[in-house]
Amino acid sequence: MGHADSGSSRSLPREQDPRLPATHVPGAFLPRTFPRWSNGAVAATVLFAYAVLRLLLVRATRLNSDEPQHAHVAWAWAHGLVPYRDVFDNHVPLFHMLTAPLLRLFGETPDIMYWLRLSMVPLAVTALGLAYWIGQGLWNRRVAVWGVMLAAVFPPYLYVAGEYRTDVLWGVAWLAVLAIAVLGRWSMRRALALGLAIGVAWAVSLKTSLLVAGLATGWLIVHVSRPRGERPPLRTVAASLLWIALGACIVPAMVVGIVAMKGGLAAMRYDVLAHNIVPGLGGAYPLSRLPRMLGLLVFMVASLWPLRSAANASLPARRALVVASAAVYGLLLLGAWPLLSRQDNLPVIPLLTLGLAGWWDRIALPGSVRRWAPAALAFVALGFVFGRHAPLQDRIADYRATLADVLSITTARDPVLDDKGASIFRQRPFYYALETITMMRMRLGSIPDDIPQRLVGTGTHVVWARRLPAPDRAFVDANYLPAVRGIRIAGHDFGQLGAGAASRMRLLLPGRYKVLGGDPSGVSLDDVAYAEPRELGAGEHTLSVTRAGHYLLVWEPAARLFGGFATP
Known part of the structure; x- marks a missing residue:
């Protein structure tokens, strides 16, 4: 800020800098007009x-x-x-x-x-x-x-x-x-x-x-x-x-x-x-800033x-x-x-x-x-x-492929748990973005860690998150199967079953599920011969097989992400 054009009668010496625009009034804080680009x-x-x-x-x-x-x-x-x-x-x-x-x-x-x-x-x-x-x-x-x-x-x-x-x-x-x-x-x-x-x-x-x-x-x-x-x-x-x-x-x-x-x-x-103000945020003052x-x-x-x-x-x-x-x-x-x-x-x-x-x-x-x-x-x-950073290298390709998978297996009605909004076009079951301040507030208890409850309450079948607190990560690992590029899908891994074996599991998320792996014949789900994907409610379910193999139960819209497993 400087002198306004206030009609002062005091004469002012001219600025001696030859690079100054000719329209400059010396003594004023600024030149009279914006300078033209000379070239x-x-x-x-x-x-x-x-x-x-x-x-x-x-x-x-x-x-x-x-x-x-x-x-x-x-x-x-x-x-x-x-x-x-x-x-x-x-x-x-x-x-x-x-x-x-x-x-x-x-x-x-x-x-x-x-x-x-x-x-x-x-x-x-x-x-x-x-x-x-x-x-x-x-x-x-x-x-x-x-x-x-x-x-x-x-x-x-x-x-x-x-x-x-x-x-x-x-x-x-x-x-x-x-x-x-x-x-x-x-x-x-x-x-x-x-x-x-x-x-x-x-x-x-x-x-x-x-x-x-x-x-x-x-x-x-x-x-x-x-x-x-x-x-x-x-x-x-x-x-x-x-x-x-x-x-x-x-x-x-x-x-x-x-x-x-x-x-x-x-x-x-x-x-x-309020969210951004947290006592002790950043820890002790880092001396590395002094230089x-x-x-x-x-x-x-x-x-x-x-x-x-x-x-x-x-x-x-x-x-x-x-x-x-x-x-x-x-x-x-x-x-x-x-x-x-x-x-x-x-x-x-x-x-x-x-x-x-x-x-x-x-x-x-x-x-x-x-x-x-x-x-x-x-x-x-x-x-x-x-x-x-070679100009021809595409460093966003992996994210694009993962987002394409998430969008292909979900609709606008399906929530997706990600860290901060990576799925972009899908609602998140947990309100807060899992960034530095949120994680600190969760550790301090000022934000309740109810991620498992939100996952179940909103019927979230897809998780794409890497920043989960340890208890939430354990819950996700127990109830969601790893698919591709960090995506996890609701389901259960029965592991390697022997011929004539039966295995019980508890399902937290109701939905349409598909059995993958093992032999296509001789699979029963809850004592009913399995022929196609089936709607399952929350609660206990039993898988019975007549032949040995590795079996999965996965949320049916995402079954294609488990390409390494045969489909009964």
Whole structure:
């Protein structure tokens, strides 16, 4: 934030930086207009190359379990389920609301994650387009290209930026916030626009609170680092804050209103707020974070250093704000956030790489070294990426095949127990997603572990889960048979039976069952000759055989998944 166009008669010295747009009013915190891309072809080439890279990696990077979870929530929105009440979600809902039409468009298909990842490519390109815009406006085209290239091939950014997750939209929203904040002449209209963009980011992720704190702290640091004559009046600052706050409330209020109208507000309050607050979450503070915090602190101080000697600190101040806000966010995240994940840094990595590129552009090195070193580093990183993720390798194929099996043996009425929503198009018998916070709450007893009761009560015949607590895993192992790729099907393994043997078992889940294995003739179920799949109720049942063999009783719709067994 900076001086508004308030008609001050005080003359201001002109900024001496030759890269500053001619429309700049020195002493103001921002230039009068958004800078033009001096060579649109350069920007288009860089962003087109990044789009191609993103397309090559759609199948080549491993699926993160968060992606189907987000798809499951968006599917619930698309099919009229009450958000938060019918489907657990510990995220704020704007991303799922906006992408729900994609679930309707693509329909129930095992290829859904391919299509959803493809839909993220425009957002990923937009994020780096905004970063390029910021880089060219505050530094120059060379810094913009370097900064974007470094972010584009930085593995922790590259892998996550192409996933179907809320954080991709969050990153775009926050980069838009920074572009609005530093690439135009300040006015109350711009303050309102800035607030609207912050509100969009807030409606996508509550971690925006840390970003806002980082931006506010960065602005305050830059503000006190500037000469008094170049600081905006307090009246302008106060008015700007009011308009920003007003704008920031609009989108979240609309989103909460929609959830309330659908009847999910009470559940949303728990899922988004209460569920995520657990005493002791994350355990003792990890000292491994300290080196990263020190690095961010040094980076922030380096970004502020040019303010000491600048004849007019307007342009260096805006550069410093971009870098300092990202660094302060990183410090807050590392210092206060109990659980860290790769996606936490999506909004700030492009800002930090711009700062790094700007620093590299300033140091006195031979022109060829300064010009080509960032490109060489980017190509080395790209080689590392392709070495680990060959573009022609399909790392989603196993998930797709498993989802295809689950969808083929179930209908929309059949619940499936998965960890977090991997089956996407099927309801889950257990409300909570089996993620880190849920598992900790179950250990503490604040979430009752009633998974066995829910499996029986909802008639769930299919389990596709790897994160079950030990008692629940034991229950599933006892009542569900392993099929293919981690899918388990309701049934019973009688084991190897001798000729003339009879074996009793207790069935918990009623349904239509089929006998597999052994000899096709001479099989009786409950003293009735077995000829075809039969409806069985819960309770004890007896299998009698006249010939020796290995026999299974499986839920009939999934019998084809047990291809190694003959069918009596």
